[in-house]
Amino acid sequence: MEFSSKLLENAVNEMSQLPGIGKRTALRLVLHLLKQPNEQVSFLAESLLKMREEIKFCKSCHNISDVEVCEICRNESRNHAIVCVVEDVRDVMAIENTGQFRGIYHVLGGKISPIDGVGPSQLNITSLVEKVKLGGVEEVIFALSSTMEGDTTNFYIYKQIKETGVATSSIARGISVGDELEYADEVTLGRSIVNRIPFENSFKNN
Amino acid sequence: MEFSSKLLENAVNEMSQLPGIGKRTALRLVLHLLKQPNEQVSFLAESLLKMREEIKFCKSCHNISDVEVCEICRNESRNHAIVCVVEDVRDVMAIENTGQFRGIYHVLGGKISPIDGVGPSQLNITSLVEKVKLGGVEEVIFALSSTMEGDTTNFYIYKQIKETGVATSSIARGISVGDELEYADEVTLGRSIVNRIPFENSFKNN
Structure with a gap:
């Protein structure tokens, strides 16, 4: 040009x-x-x-913030014992938009991906493990994307915190609300059957 | 958000x-x-x-330039008697890339489009008409896009310069090089038959 x-x-x-x-x-x-x-x-x-x-990154959860500690981490009415681990700031925004989560977050800043040259040391993993080992955390929710890199990262963190006995969970994978079964991929459909939930729970959060 | x-x-x-x-x-x-x-x-x-x-706009042709008069208009080896009328700076770049045109340009800055509130007075039409009336221009090539707005603009300019007796032409419309006939739209195919060219010309500019 x-x-x-x-x-x-x-x-x-x-x-x-x-x-x-x-x-x-x-x-x-x-x-x-x-x-x-x-x-x-x-x-x-x-x-x-x-x-x-x-711009600053929250000292506690590494979310983007205008101040040292972000609004979510400063909010006393939120449950600081439940930590949702996400990849990036956009995931925090997406989950906040649902209005269904009242715990706090931990932003990793990416996923472990050797192919892109991203190792655990480049991510905010140490601070998460320290936070859990310090006590006060009851549950860690893994909300990374369901890719090989995401799964690797989840497992890497899980191995380091499982000895503390903290409860760990993963967000549910299944058929999107409103989607047709016939168009769903096999893995997702398979998982949604294996991890089926009590019927009463299926209309709780609307 | x-x-x-x-x-x-x-x-x-x-x-x-x-x-x-x-x-x-x-x-x-x-x-x-x-x-x-x-x-x-x-x-x-x-x-x-x-x-x-x-950034400046060339005083003569309204192309984007770092100086008062753009490189193309300053170039003495180009034919200043042939003026190619285009909509915008990108069209100049596109035509220059072909290496087939050695005249000069006139950038209108848009097309007449009442629906978008663009009238002739917002475009660089007056300066073009003046340039033609001043003499020295032998041919005006219309290279606007082939839409209703483009055709309207072409015709508006044509009406104002036809009394000067300057030659006017329009870039050729036809089947793109490498395209299959069966997928061409009717209007284009129709025009390409009506405006057919001597066979010897069809392999000249490669």
């Missing part, structure tokens, strides 16, 4: 560093910004800079 | 103003930036700001 302007080229190159944004999309976005008032571009640029410089 | 951080929320909101970027994608992009070194975020922010503030 040949650009008539160096400034345009730089902006497109930087924009195309973002995941899922190729050169053509980057060009479209940048040309859109060119048509916008100056302020909109400054707002975007400043909000990104400010976020990158000032 | 509830955010655990105001800084994060602001960044996501600004990012999701971009066309085709929803809240979820914006969150993904912003979380990616959070994992990058500070410099990458500054580079992105600065290149956008610098571009928005310093």
Whole structure:
């Protein structure tokens, strides 16, 4: 791609560093910004800079936060004895949106994935194990995605905390609400039969 | 979507103003930036700001440029008597990439589209008509997209310049090179038969 302007080229190159944004999309976005008032571009640029410089990660759960300890960890009305282990900040938001969980979280920041060069030391695992060993935690819920990496990570953590005798659980896998059985994959359908639940429980949380 | 951080929320909101970027994608992009070194975020922010503030549009053809008159319009070896009218900067890049055009361009900045509130006065039409009336232009090539808005714009310009007696042409519409006839739409196939070309011309520009 040949650009008539160096400034345009730089902006497109930087924009195309973002995941899922190729050169053509980057060009479209940048040309859109060119048509916008100056302020909109400054707002975007400043909000990104400010976020990158000032954002904090909660000391306790590693969730993104504007302060040292995040709102969820500071909330006394939540059950601090139940810790839900998730991969990333988006998972916290997704679970919070359901309104069904009143415990606290622990954000790992990823999954163990040798192929991507991510080992246990790059993740927030030590702090989780320490938290559990310190006592006060009654249950650890594993809510990682159900992939090989997710399962490996779950098991790695499980091995380190099982001696403390803390209860561990995994979020339920099964057919999505509203989905047709015939289109479900075999593994999911199989698991949903093996891990069937008492009928009375199936209409509790609505 | 509830955010655990105001800084994060602001960044996501600004990012999701971009066309085709929803809240979820914006969150993904912003979380990616959070994992990058500070410099990458500054580079992105600065290149956008610098571009928005310093970029110029060529006085003659309205193409994006770092200087008053763009490289194409300054190039003496190009044929300034042939003006190719295009919608936007991307079209200039696309045509330049083919290496088949040695004339100059005129970037309208859009198409006449009453439904989007775009009238002739918002486009760079007056300067084109003036350029043609001033003399020195021998041919005007219309290379707008073949939509109702494109055709309207072509015709609007055509009406204003036809009295000068300048030659006008339209880029050829037809079956794409490598495409199968049976999958072509009727209008395109029909036009490609009506506007058939001498066989010797069909293998000239490769």
